[in-house]
Amino acid sequence: MAVCTAYTSPSLHSPYPISNSSKSHHHFILSTSCRSNRRKLRGEISCSSETNTVVIGLAADSGCGKSTFMRRLTSVFGGAAEPPKGGNPDSNTLISDTTTVICLDDYHSLDRTGRKEKGVTALDPKANDFDLMYQQVKALKEGKAVEKPIYNHVSGLLDPPELIKPPKILVIEGLHPMYDGRVRDLLDFSIYLDISNEVKFAWKIQRDMAERGHSLESIKASIEARKPDFDAYIDPQKQYADCVIEVLPTQLIPDDNEGKVLRVKLVMKEGVKYFSPVYLFDEGSTISWIPCGRKLTCSYPGIKFFYGPDSYFDHEVSVLEMDGQFDRLDELIYVESHLSSLSTKFYGEVTQQMLKHADFPGSNNGTGLFQTIVGLKIRDLFEQIITEKSATPAVVSKV
Ligand SMILES: Nc1ncnc2c1ncn2[C@@H]1O[C@H](COP(=O)(O)OP(=O)(O)OP(=O)(O)O)[C@@H](O)[C@H]1O
Numbered sequence: 414m415a416v417c418t419a420y421t422s423p424s425l426h427s428p429y430p431i432s433n434s435s436k437s438h439h440h441f442i443l444s445t446s447c448r449s450n451r452r453k454l455r456g457e458i459s460c461s462s463e464t465n466t467v468v469i470g471l472a473a474d475s476g477c478g479k480s481t482f483m484r485r486l487t488s489v490f491g492g493a494a495e496p497p498k499g500g501n502p503d504s505n506t507l508i509s510d511t512t513t514v515i516c517l518d519d520y521h522s523l524d525r526t527g528r529k530e531k532g533v534t535a536l537d538p539k540a541n542d543f544d545l546m547y548q549q550v551k552a553l554k555e556g557k558a559v560e561k562p563i564y565n566h567v568s569g570l571l572d573p574p575e576l577i578k579p580p581k582i583l584v585i586e587g588l589h590p591m592y593d594g595r596v597r598d599l600l601d602f603s604i605y606l607d608i609s610n611e612v613k614f615a616w617k618i619q620r621d622m623a624e625r626g627h628s629l630e631s632i633k634a635s636i637e638a639r640k641p642d643f644d645a646y647i648d649p650q651k652q653y654a655d656c657v658i659e660v661l662p663t664q665l666i667p668d669d670n671e672g673k674v675l676r677v678k679l680v681m682k683e684g685v686k687y688f689s690p691v692y693l694f695d696e697g698s699t700i701s702w703i704p705c706g707r708k709l710t711c712s713y714p715g716i717k718f719f720y721g722p723d724s725y726f727d728h729e730v731s732v733l734e735m736d737g738q739f740d741r742l743d744e745l746i747y748v749e750s751h752l753s754s755l756s757t758k759f760y761g762e763v764t765q766q767m768l769k770h771a772d773f774p775g776s777n778n779g780t781g782l783f784q785t786i787v788g789l790k791i792r793d794l795f796e797q798i799i800t801e802k803s804a805t806p807a808v809v810s811k812v
C-alpha cells in the first residue's frame with residue numbers, strides 16, 4: 414500500500430535529499446511526488462503513488478561485468494543511456510528515458526589518498542557513506558531529486574555533486590547495494606553477479622593487461638589484496654539477491670584453465686513478488702538438455718543446459734544453467750523456443766536482443782543470455798508494479 418508522508422523539500426545545493434535532522438521529515442512541505450487532495454485534506458494528506466521510482470540493485474566486484482549488464486538492461490527499455498548532459502565528464506551516472514543507473518562508488522567517503530592513509534580498501538564499509546546512500550536512494554524512490562556526490566575514478570577524488578532526478582527505474586550498481594539493511598529494504602529487485610576467481614582473473618587479464626597495460630603480477634597482486642574484504646563485505650550479499658548469475662569455468666573441457674568457455678548459472682529465488690522464474694520445458698522438473706544437432710550448430714566442446722529446483726542460502730530457488738557457447742547467435746531462437754516465462758513481448762525477443770548486441774562481451778554464452786533474460790524480467794516487474802499502482806486508488810494517510 415502506498416503511503417506518503419510529508420517532508421521538507423530537498424535543497425538542490427545540499428548533498429542531502431532531506432535535512433540531516435530526522436525531525437524535519439514531518440514538516441508540512443510536500444515533495445513533487447505527493448499531491449495534496451484539498452477536498453480530503455482536513456489534517457490528512459492524499460498522495461498519488463504513481464510517480465514512485467522502482468529501485469533495482471546490482472552487486473558485483475569491480476570488473477565483473479556490471480557495465481555490460483547495464484548496457485543490456487537499458488537497451489531492453491529502448492534508447493541509449495548517457496552521462497548527464499553538460500555535467501562532469503567523469504560522471505559515473507547513465508541516464509536513459511526510463512532508467513537512471515547510479516554507481517555506488519559515488520558514496521565512497523574516503524578518496525584514493527584517504528583510503529591509502531587509513532589503510533582501507535574501497536570495499537571496506539568504513540570507506541563508504543551508507544547513511545547518505547540510504548537517504549538519497551530513499552529520496553529518489555519517493556520521487557525527490559538529490560544532489561549525489563561523484564567519485565572521480567580518473568583523479569581518485571570526490572568531485573562536486575550532480576543533480577539526479579527521480580527516474581521511472583533507478584538502478585544502483587556497485588560493490589554494496591545490499592550491504593546496508595536500510596538500502597536493501599528499498600530494493601524492488603536485486604541481482605548479484607557471482608564471478609568465480611578463475612574467471613575474474615581471466616577477465617581482469619583481458620582488460621587490464623590488454624587494454625590498460627598492467628602487468629600480470631600487478632593484476633594478481635590487486636586481486637589478492639582485495640580478496641579478504643571481498644569475502645567479508647561483498648560476497649555475503651549474494652544471500653539477499655533475488656537472482657544470482659554465477660559464472661564458472663566450463664565442465665565440458667577437462668581441466669580447462671583458459672576461462673574462455675563458461676558455465677553460467679541463473680539462480681532464481683522462488684516466491685519473489687512480481688518475479689516468476691524462467692524454466693526449461695517443464696516447470697519444477699529436473700532436466701538436462703544437449704540442444705546440439707540439427708537445429709543448433711555446436712563446435713567443440715558443445716553446449717549443455719540444465720534446469721531444476723535447488724536451495725540457496727536456505728531459500729527455495731530454480732536454477733537454469735548453460736555450459737558452452739553458441740556458434741551462431743541467430744540459432745539461439747531454437748533455445749529460446751524451449752524456454753518459458755521469459756517475459757518477452759513477442760516470439761524471438763531474447764534472440765533479437767542478443768543479436769543487437771552481438772559485440773558485447775559474453776554474447777555467445779550464458780552470461781549474455783541470462784543478463785538479457787534478467788533485463789526482460791526487470792521490465793516485466795516494472796510494468797506489473799506500474800499497473801498495480803495505477804489500479805490502486807490514492808491512499809489517504811494521516812501525517
Ligand atoms: N560476459 C563476459 N564475458 C567475457 N568477458 C567479460 C564479460 N563481462 C565482462 N567481461 C570482461 O570484463 C571487463 C569488465 O567488464 P565491465 O566493464 O562490464 O565490468 P564492471 O563490473 O562494470 O567493471 P568496473 O566496476 O571495473 O567498471 C570487460 O572489459 C570484459 O573484458
Ligand SMILES: O=C(CO)[C@H](O)[C@H](O)COP(=O)(O)O
Binds near residue numbers: 518536567
Ligand atoms: O572497487 C572499485 C569499484 O569500482 C574501485 O576499486 C573503487 O571504486 C576505487 O576506485 P579507484 O581504484 O579508481 O580509486
